[in-house]
Amino acid sequence: MLPSLRSVAVRPGGSSIVKPNGSDGPHVFVDDLECIQLYAQDHAHLTRSLRLRPGDAFTACDGRGSWRVCRLGRSADTACEPDGEVVFVVPVLPKLTVGYALIKGGRPELITQKVTELGVDAIVPFVAERSVVRWDIERSARHIERLRRVARESAMQSRQVRLPEIGEVADFRCLVSQEGTALAHITGVPISLQHPTILVGPEGGWSAEECTQAPTVCLGDSVLRSETAAITAAALLTALRHGVSSSR
Structure with missing residues (x-):
């Protein structure tokens, strides 16, 4: 398991602090830090659960x-009260993206949960040549909304200060046309931040044609299930970005 990683933030005046680490209690997301209003489900989670x-x-x-520290309100009219200045956490570069070919069952939710915990910046589901799963428009909208809810819950648990971007199901050709994109493949070169976007193929693997469309990077010497590969890619990329690991 990777150790907890702290991102440096900046206060007005220049002194540095870290992002929330749990010492100030649970973590929630709100729309406005100047006029804080808790969502009903978050208020219920704080007070009941x-x-x-x-x-x-x-x-x-x-x-x-x-983000800022708050305290639960003392009256029914005040859900919460600010108890600290607003702090901005400087984003850590490069931006990290993990894409995965659509897979069956609840595994997209598992991938989303875990790579959010690890701190990736974007999560991209896509359709590969050998993908068995295909989402129609209605189903896609429903699944993407579900993944965004999972990411939000996971970001609260792991004290993230940025919600990962989760867009619509992407086209493989568009993804590989972007600079810095690589395909996860056991015969690839060691993973590095030269390729901060890693795509994980379907259970049937990449087609020969797809393997010619982008560089390949190796996640280790084991044959991994799709969801394990996506989580491994996120763990390796975030470790490299924070200097916990180094590419060889």
Whole structure:
């Protein structure tokens, strides 16, 4: 398991601090840090599931890099009260993206949950040549909305200050045309930040044609299931970005 990683933030005046680490209580997302209003489900989670009481601390975040310490309101009219300045966490570069070919069952949710915990910036489902699963327009919209909810819950649990981007199901050709994109493949070169976007193929593997469309990078010497490969790619990329690991 990777150790907890802290991102440096900036206060007005220049002193540095870290992103939320749990010492100030649970973490929630809100729309506006100046006029904080908790979503009903988040208020219920804080008060019923976590049993916070009036005056107890938690952190609120706008999902775009800014957060502040708050306290649960002491009256029915005040859901929460700010108890600290707004802090902006400087984004860590490069931007990391993990894409995965559509797979069966609840595994897209598992991938989304875990790569969000690890701190990737974007998650991209796509259709590959050998993909068995295909989402029609209605089903795609429903699944993407579900994945965004999973990412939000996972980002709250892991104290992320930015919600990962999760777009519509992408076209493989568009993805590989972007600079810095590589395909996960056991015969590839060692993974590095030269390729901050890693695409994981379907259970049937990449076609010969697809393998010619982008460089390939290796995630290790084991044959991994699709969901394991996506999580491994995220873990390796975030470790490289934070200097926990180095490419050879």
